[in-house]
Amino acid sequence: MATPGPAVTRPSEHTPISAAGRRRYPFLVKRPSRTWWLRTRAYRRFAAREATSLFAAAFSLILLTFLFALSRGPQAYDGFLRWLQRPGTVILLAVILVAILYHVATWFRLTSQILVIRIGRLVVPRKIVVGGLVAVWLLLSGLVLYLYALFL
Amino acid sequence: MAEETMTLRVTRYRPERGPDSYLDEFDVPYREDMVVLDALNHIKDDIDGSLTYRWSCRMGVCGSCGMMVNGMPRLTCSTYLREFHPEPVVIEPLESFPVIRDLVVDMTDFLEKLREVKPWVIREREDAVEEGEYLQTPEEVDRYKQFSMCINCMLCYSACPVYAQDPEFLGPAAIALASRYNLDSRDQGRSERDEVLGVDTGIWDCTFVGECSVVCPKDVDPAAAIQRTKVSTTTRGMLAAVWPHRGRR
Numbered sequence: 001m002a003t004p005g006p007a008v009t010r011p012s013e014h015t016p017i018s019a020a021g022r023r024r025y026p027f028l029v030k031r032p033s034r035t036w037w038l039r040t041r042a043y044r045r046f047a048a049r050e051a052t053s054l055f056a057a058a059f060s061l062i063l064l065t066f067l068f069a070l071s072r073g074p075q076a077y078d079g080f081l082r083w084l085q086r087p088g089t090v091i092l093l094a095v096i097l098v099a100i101l102y103h104v105a106t107w108f109r110l111t112s113q114i115l116v117i118r119i120g121r122l123v124v125p126r127k128i129v130v131g132g133l134v135a136v137w138l139l140l141s142g143l144v145l146y147l148y149a150l151f152l
Numbered sequence: 153m154a155e156e157t158m159t160l161r162v163t164r165y166r167p168e169r170g171p172d173s174y175l176d177e178f179d180v181p182y183r184e185d186m187v188v189l190d191a192l193n194h195i196k197d198d199i200d201g202s203l204t205y206r207w208s209c210r211m212g213v214c215g216s217c218g219m220m221v222n223g224m225p226r227l228t229c230s231t232y233l234r235e236f237h238p239e240p241v242v243i244e245p246l247e248s249f250p251v252i253r254d255l256v257v258d259m260t261d262f263l264e265k266l267r268e269v270k271p272w273v274i275r276e277r278e279d280a281v282e283e284g285e286y287l288q289t290p291e292e293v294d295r296y297k298q299f300s301m302c303i304n305c306m307l308c309y310s311a312c313p314v315y316a317q318d319p320e321f322l323g324p325a326a327i328a329l330a331s332r333y334n335l336d337s338r339d340q341g342r343s344e345r346d347e348v349l350g351v352d353t354g355i356w357d358c359t360f361v362g363e364c365s366v367v368c369p370k371d372v373d374p375a376a377a378i379q380r381t382k383v384s385t386t387t388r389g390m391l392a393a394v395w396p397h398r399g400r401r
């Protein structure tokens with residue numbers, strides 16, 4: 001490293017963060033730990049939020065499998081239905097449901113942090129925004145159930 | 153009655169003594185109304201004058217006394233010892249910054265990033281002085297006021313795991329500062345700031361951990377500034393694609 005002046009630099013296992021070439025004094029850099037995501041509550045929440053997104057991915061795979069089975073004809077479709085009714089599958093789906101609900105809840109909370117709705121000089125409180133999101137979600141779920149009941 | 157004391161474990165780094173940091177333990181007299189900074193000042197005045205740290209205002213305004221207190225980035229002038237008493241407190245330099253000495257970190261990277269976002273009102277064409285001030289309604293001030301409260305304490309950078317892994321990341325306070333000007337009705341410099349904001353090392357590096365907003369002593373909510381910038385940049389990009397004239401603004 002080309003450092004001007006009477007430089008003292010750290011041993012090479014420490015990577016200088018930036019502007020290192022210009023720094024004319026000794027300094028110390030701590031490496032970030034690999035387990036940073038366990039350290040604070042907010043970090044753990046973040047990790048949980050990201051981890052539960054994998055369950056959402058898993059569910060879309062199951063949906064894709066369903067479509068694939070449907071396209072392959074009645075036999076494949078029946079096989080898929082039988083797989084769905086196995087106790088293992090039911091447990092898996094229950095776990096996925098819980099994880100996705102958690103994931104959705106975290107995003108409702110985050111959305112309320114991002115979304116600012118102003119009425120004049122007043123900002124709509126975050127709790128009300130979350131409430132609105134939950135209401136829309138319940139409404140849509142109700143609609144889906146209604147359609148399901150209608151076509152059954 | 154014997155005087156109550158409290159133990160401070162303070163990280164020391166004195167390059168002339170060796171390449172690594174070490175812990176020093178100090179016992180300081182404890183009073184309920186003492187803040188961490190008072191304890192450090194006591195150490196410096198009465199125990200070890202070589203202890204090095206930054207501070208100035210002692211009232212949460214100057215933003216220079218930020219350190220890790222028991223692993224969390226805090227303003228030491230606004231953090232009471234009673235929060236931890238009688239357990240010992242661990243004081244370390246702000247994380248993710250190069251340490252120059254004891255508790256003093258190098259702010260160069262942060263200051264350069266602040267400058268990169270061009271934190272001033274940019275006009276396509278300056279009005280002549282005779283034309284008067286650029287007026288603003290209280291509603292227009294509301295739009296950016298929160299993001300103008302930053303005291304540059306760098307706590308948000310220390311709390312940010314993305315900045316810890318990737319020092320190129322523009323970071324919370326700089327993006328909040330960019331938003332402060334982008335949302336200012338007098339400003340027309342959005343597209344200039346986009347050059348550092350709308351790139352991988354700008355807003356898109358952020359994974360919305362949200363800890364920056366948790367530790368911010370001024371409720372600036374830099375995490376919200378970043379996510380809102382993501383939304384507005386994307387909408388403007390899409391608008392520009394379907395409606396070239398509108399989207400340019």
Ligand code: SF4
Pocket residue numbers: 301302303304305306307308309324325328364367368369370371372373374
């Ligand atoms: S945004 Fe908050 S935490 Fe970050 S530098 Fe400004 S005042 Fe400090």
Ligand code: FES
Pocket residue numbers: 207208209210211212213214215216217218227228229230
């Ligand atoms: S000494 Fe000024 S903010 Fe703490």
